[in-house]
Amino acid sequence: MLYRVIDETEAPALVAAFMERYEVVAPVKRGDKYVFSAVDSFDEIALDYPTTIASPKKYLLPAKETLFEFDAENNEVTDYTDEVRPRVLFGVHACDINGLQNLSSVFNDPRYPDPYYAAHAAATLIVGVACMPSANCFCNLMDAEEARAAYDLFLTNIGGRYLVSIGSVVAANVLEAACDVREATDEDRIAFRAATRARQEAFNRDIPDIQEIPMLMDAFHEDEFWEELGGRCLSCNACANVCPTCYCFDIRDTLDPGAATGRRERVWDACTSPQFAMVAGGHNFRPTPASRVRHRMYHKLNGFLAKHDRNLCVGCGRCVSACKVDISPIEVLKFFDRKGA
Numbered sequence: 020m021l022y023r024v025i026d027e028t029e030a031p032a033l034v035a036a037f038m039e040r041y042e043v044v045a046p047v048k049r050g051d052k053y054v055f056s057a058v059d060s061f062d063e064i065a066l067d068y069p070t071t072i073a074s075p076k077k078y079l080l081p082a083k084e085t086l087f088e089f090d091a092e093n094n095e096v097t098d099y100t101d102e103v104r105p106r107v108l109f110g111v112h113a114c115d116i117n118g119l120q121n122l123s124s125v126f127n128d129p130r131y132p133d134p135y136y137a138a139h140a141a142a143t144l145i146v147g148v149a150c151m152p153s154a155n156c157f158c159n160l161m162d163a164e165e166a167r168a169a170y171d172l173f174l175t176n177i178g179g180r181y182l183v184s185i186g187s188v189v190a191a192n193v194l195e196a197a198c199d200v201r202e203a204t205d206e207d208r209i210a211f212r213a214a215t216r217a218r219q220e221a222f223n224r225d226i227p228d229i230q231e232i233p234m235l236m237d238a239f240h241e242d243e244f245w246e247e248l249g250g251r252c253l254s255c256n257a258c259a260n261v262c263p264t265c266y267c268f269d270i271r272d273t274l275d276p277g278a279a280t281g282r283r284e285r286v287w288d289a290c291t292s293p294q295f296a297m298v299a300g301g302h303n304f305r306p307t308p309a310s311r312v313r314h315r316m317y318h319k320l321n322g323f324l325a326k327h328d329r330n331l332c333v334g335c336g337r338c339v340s341a342c343k344v345d346i347s348p349i350e351v352l353k354f355f356d357r358k359g360a
Contacts, residue, residue: 021185022203027176029198031061036197037107041144044078045109046071066110069153070335074115074263075108079139080122088282099282107144113166114158114333116147118263120169124327125266144190147173151218155336157226157349163333177210226349227356233321235355244354249309251344252291258338259289264331290315316351
């Protein structure tokens with residue numbers, strides 16, 4: 020990996036350079052919260068944000084997306100083409116970068132590549148920024164506190180300047196043209212290590228570090244804990260809506276007035292929805308909230324790991340904040356901690 024250093028005061032010039040060719044999406048403040056939104060100026064960006072309400076997932080996997088259009092009267096199907104705007108996701112935390120990498124593992128599967136996701140990904144540059152964890156963050160326990168790949172630039176503030184990790188030639192060219200880029204010195208590297216240690220020490224130590232989570236998910240699969248946890252679930256899908264790695268979707272046909280033409284759309288769905296596991300004939304493989312919550316946690320902490328060698332959950336903590344009845348992976352970790360006490 021190639022590392023360079025720029026002054027903190029040069030960040031506006033870097034954003035302005037990206038804006039010449041790309042739409043820039045970045046964290047902005049909305050009330051007392053933060054969201055990812057398109058910006059017109061660096062002044063709108065809040066790089067020191069704790070986390071956003073929702074992840075930037077929607078820019079690669081829209082909540083609703085047209086797949087093709089059809090004409091029922093003439094029995095014709097037309098490929099839907101949408102202009103994919105070149106975009107920079109600026110100020111993305113490491114957990115979200117790892118979340119997008121997990122999505123890519125699914126939608127870029129060489130056996131069944133998804134052309135819609137691929138088009139968005141190909142048009143998107145990712146500029147990450149290092150952060151300090153909030154009370155609900157546990158990305159360190161999910162091995163997602165560092166971004167080792169899947170970004171074009173990654174900025175770490177080391178006191179009045181940024182250590183920039185360069186991940187692509189395209190982004191490197193923009194950086195070189197916009198900023199006074201210099202080689203990292205020993206002083207810069209020492210400051211980077213200090214910033215890394217400070218971040219590691221800031222994680223909430225009340226969240227237990229559990230080893231062998233996959234084995235424990237299997238061992239306690241039938242525990243009454245799931246009935247208690249799932250019994251609280253409101254099936255509101257708030258957890259899935261804010262999650263950076265939920266990728267389930269439904270397919271719907273939407274008819275125009277007159278019902279002669281329409282379009283097939285892909286829309287977000289969630290395994291916590293009561294109808295998610297319902298099949299023809301009305302049978303539901305997961306009819307209770309408890310079975311659905313257990314399935315969700317199993318996939319986040321075990322099922323995806325078995326196939327892709329990493330957790331699907333990246334520990335961003337958004338579901339902790341979104342759930343009104345305290346259902347989250349943290350509750351599962353605490354359960355395992357009690358079992359081991």
